[in-house]
Amino acid sequence: MSSREDILQNIRRNTRVRYERPDLTELEENALTYPDKVTQFCAIMKQMGGEAVVLTSEDDINEVIKSRYPNAKRVASNMKEVATGEKIQLITCATFHPDDVASPAELDGTDLAVVDGRIGVCENGAVWLQQDVEQRAVYFISEALVILLDRKNLVNNMHEAYKRIDTGEYGYGVFVSGPSKTADIEQALVMGAHGPRSVTVILL
Amino acid sequence: MSTKHSKAAGEFLKNKDMAAWHDETLWMVRAKRDKMSKEVPEWEQLRDAACALKMYSNSHLDQLLQEFEKNALANGAYVYWAKDAGEYCKIIYNILNGHQVKHFIKSKSMLAEECGLNEYLEEKGIEVVESDLGERILQLMHKKPSHIVMPAIHIKKEEIGELFVREMGTEPGNNDQTYLTHAARKNLRQKFIHAEAAMTGANFAVASTGECVVCTNEGNADMGTSQPKLQITAFGLEKIVPDREALGVFTRLLARSGTGQPITSYTSHYRKPRKGGELHIIIVDNGRSQILADPEHVKTLNCLRCGACMNTCPVYRRSGGYSYTYFIPGPIGINLGMLKAPLHYYDNVSACSLCHSCQNVCPAKVDLADQIYRWRQKLDGLGVASCEKKLMSGGMKFLMEHPELFNLALRKAKWVNAFPRWMVYNGLNDWGKEHEMPTFAKESFNEMWKKGKINE
Amino acid sequence: MKVGLFIPCYINAVYPEVGVASYKLLKSLGVDVDYPLDQTCCGQPMANAGFEGEAKELAKRFDRLFERYDYIVGPSASCVVFVRDHYGNLLAEESHRCASEGKIYDICEFIHDVVKPVSIAASFPHKVSIQNSCHGVRLMHLSSPSELNIPYYNKLRDLLSLVKDIEIVEPERPDECCGFGGMFAVEEHDVSGRMGRDKVQRHIDTGAEYIVGADSSCLMHQTGIIERDRLPIKTIHIVQILAAGL
Numbered sequence: 001m002s003s004r005e006d007i008l009q010n011i012r013r014n015t016r017v018r019y020e021r022p023d024l025t026e027l028e029e030n031a032l033t034y035p036d037k038v039t040q041f042c043a044i045m046k047q048m049g050g051e052a053v054v055l056t057s058e059d060d061i062n063e064v065i066k067s068r069y070p071n072a073k074r075v076a077s078n079m080k081e082v083a084t085g086e087k088i089q090l091i092t093c094a095t096f097h098p099d100d101v102a103s104p105a106e107l108d109g110t111d112l113a114v115v116d117g118r119i120g121v122c123e124n125g126a127v128w129l130q131q132d133v134e135q136r137a138v139y140f141i142s143e144a145l146v147i148l149l150d151r152k153n154l155v156n157n158m159h160e161a162y163k164r165i166d167t168g169e170y171g172y173g174v175f176v177s178g179p180s181k182t183a184d185i186e187q188a189l190v191m192g193a194h195g196p197r198s199v200t201v202i203l204l
Numbered sequence: 205m206s207t208k209h210s211k212a213a214g215e216f217l218k219n220k221d222m223a224a225w226h227d228e229t230l231w232m233v234r235a236k237r238d239k240m241s242k243e244v245p246e247w248e249q250l251r252d253a254a255c256a257l258k259m260y261s262n263s264h265l266d267q268l269l270q271e272f273e274k275n276a277l278a279n280g281a282y283v284y285w286a287k288d289a290g291e292y293c294k295i296i297y298n299i300l301n302g303h304q305v306k307h308f309i310k311s312k313s314m315l316a317e318e319c320g321l322n323e324y325l326e327e328k329g330i331e332v333v334e335s336d337l338g339e340r341i342l343q344l345m346h347k348k349p350s351h352i353v354m355p356a357i358h359i360k361k362e363e364i365g366e367l368f369v370r371e372m373g374t375e376p377g378n379n380d381q382t383y384l385t386h387a388a389r390k391n392l393r394q395k396f397i398h399a400e401a402a403m404t405g406a407n408f409a410v411a412s413t414g415e416c417v418v419c420t421n422e423g424n425a426d427m428g429t430s431q432p433k434l435q436i437t438a439f440g441l442e443k444i445v446p447d448r449e450a451l452g453v454f455t456r457l458l459a460r461s462g463t464g465q466p467i468t469s470y471t472s473h474y475r476k477p478r479k480g481g482e483l484h485i486i487i488v489d490n491g492r493s494q495i496l497a498d499p500e501h502v503k504t505l506n507c508l509r510c511g512a513c514m515n516t517c518p519v520y521r522r523s524g525g526y527s528y529t530y531f532i533p534g535p536i537g538i539n540l541g542m543l544k545a546p547l548h549y550y551d552n553v554s555a556c557s558l559c560h561s562c563q564n565v566c567p568a569k570v571d572l573a574d575q576i577y578r579w580r581q582k583l584d585g586l587g588v589a590s591c592e593k594k595l596m597s598g599g600m601k602f603l604m605e606h607p608e609l610f611n612l613a614l615r616k617a618k619w620v621n622a623f624p625r626w627m628v629y630n631g632l633n634d635w636g637k638e639h640e641m642p643t644f645a646k647e648s649f650n651e652m653w654k655k656g657k658i659n660e
Numbered sequence: 661m662k663v664g665l666f667i668p669c670y671i672n673a674v675y676p677e678v679g680v681a682s683y684k685l686l687k688s689l690g691v692d693v694d695y696p697l698d699q700t701c702c703g704q705p706m707a708n709a710g711f712e713g714e715a716k717e718l719a720k721r722f723d724r725l726f727e728r729y730d731y732i733v734g735p736s737a738s739c740v741v742f743v744r745d746h747y748g749n750l751l752a753e754e755s756h757r758c759a760s761e762g763k764i765y766d767i768c769e770f771i772h773d774v775v776k777p778v779s780i781a782a783s784f785p786h787k788v789s790i791q792n793s794c795h796g797v798r799l800m801h802l803s804s805p806s807e808l809n810i811p812y813y814n815k816l817r818d819l820l821s822l823v824k825d826i827e828i829v830e831p832e833r834p835d836e837c838c839g840f841g842g843m844f845a846v847e848e849h850d851v852s853g854r855m856g857r858d859k860v861q862r863h864i865d866t867g868a869e870y871i872v873g874a875d876s877s878c879l880m881h882q883t884g885i886i887e888r889d890r891l892p893i894k895t896i897h898i899v900q901i902l903a904a905g906l
Contacts, residue, residue: 004285022256092657105397124466137430159452162527171476180423184338193425214850334789507902557841559794564807580710597706601714607698634846638853639884640676649676
């Protein structure tokens, strides 16, 4: 017999009581919510070691990014434009498209990546990125990460977030909450363990 | 009266400063966990939901695992089933060997520890690099984790500084945590880039989508799996959850419980192989399906491996991970060890004062202390109960079942007070090593009552 | 309402004054209380050490001794909760049962939840630090466990608040285990001793003169350490404060 059959048979033989799936409706309906999502999201991002910036209608998005990362020379982005309120702004601060590399190793040395965030979660600062480039390494290997997120896509908690995640055909998705970090040496918190040392979410 | 645990704990406590630091540091994590949990008003309902979800999924493993397999195959992944550690190691080796992999990078996986993967692969000439900073430090030191979430919690920065001077060419004497972390970042960056395959464990495997979810703070799982195109993910079969709705519950609990963060920096959902790449998923049993048959201990399968029970355990904090003989320490490790091989791991059962704090912090409500109590009842049947304890219990039983003897003993007990110290505080009196003996009363309550001194 | 006073073995032998205070306190609150003679032990020490079987006869004996009472009340949360949580299982095969587990109370719980006095005559002009014992807190629910996200409550504090001139505090890590744990204190004496020393120090750090608790076992363990290390604090059972002056 194959191991698969062996394991399944063992499971069937050893399962004593079959418990019902719990109904989560009440929990989800009564879960943590925030009266002002933007304020909460900005506060929690700070707590997670990142920063959230609210874009005003006068702001030029490229200027905002450049002013925050003035020394970034290699800037990767696959984003062409974003809608900011009434107008569409072109993303011009990028110096290359992350898929214009022969291998993901070439992305080493990227100073900044500008990426698209789908959902932001107010209880924990997590932003859902759904892979829309071939080289998802760009999310992790860059020294800094700027996530552009429509403030309409802020949700209160993880229950709401998972309901919003498309059940369709993504190959990879990740909730990113602030910079890469570690406390593995004597519990001292250090930003930039392997991935971005700095994360800024720009709320559009 | 002693066990391997109690002896090792005694050694651990000899270094008073280190022991105090260990206790304080882990208590700080517990305190962060308390703070986080209190910021979520529905916290206790969340724990109830997590427990109920696990009870559901672990009692429908046959269905959920097959659903997972079907969806994972449809996603383009390869799916393997490993009965035991040997099969698990072999499957991984065959995948790596089939792709001529010589450099292999992996993120933290307790399953790999459980199955001895690194040793197996290294013997076959494959370089295995741990990418979690704590795990990497231990790997370079040839040491084992002492905590499942903070594996190097027992190592001081000075030791790490010295290690990095040798291994990474850092400045001697510079033991600053930020400096050392960034040196490791630079060093491991090259390992990521040159690896030919990457591996992760999984915190959750979602049946309805066939995806594996991995939570890290460092981003090491993602650094690894976004470089080489060959990805291996392996999980113990109790990691299965039915769907994304369930993930909503577990992702809210995991990091808050384990490290006191609202969520880990990265919660990664691996669903399909990368373009031109391969994704191999291994479902591992290694004794888990056997636990299903044990109603007294089946709830250990609820465990999310968050480490909260270790952080709160007053014994773990004061004895360190190495004092336990199973590779997972603390309350959950005591129980998992006994389920694995009771005759090997019974020494850990003493490491519990039955304070029950672990049960209250467990996000999936594993009845950890109740289970330890039940294990204690089984030691005698296994033939490994402590002789002295048995003798004491038997003696007490005899005495207590005979009130006339008990009363006589109560009358004589006060004579013990007058014994010279050398008779009372000798090497045989383990109580006397830490405490003064209690002073027996001149008259017991029984005696006073009989003489009418109380109810006059 | 007839109450049978349960005096655990070590209180009988070492702390009879706790038994005396319990009796006087209940009497003063108008409770019809009696002491069934020849009590020994509830069986907890054997069971926690892994010899539950050796507690069976004691459980039977206990059950018979308290057969004719409406309530069983004892000044030791840990022993009481052992009876409550384990006797049903231990005596599952017995045909004749008086079901002690259904009518047993820790004395604080009994006074707080059943007697519900609005005042107590006692005065105790001292600062006391509450020993929130593990079994009292987590199994008997005498106070809100620090791990749970539930509103704060503490039945010991409520009762002590009725005492005049008293100052009540709780230590840092208010319900961390003191390290007694029955035979744990002997088998794991290094860890147990460390836990006890840490606990006593946290009580001392509050500036309290007394450690007050509902479990003489935890107090006995801490007393042993206080005496060995000659530390500047004393222990006292809560009933001795509540019965002060009786």
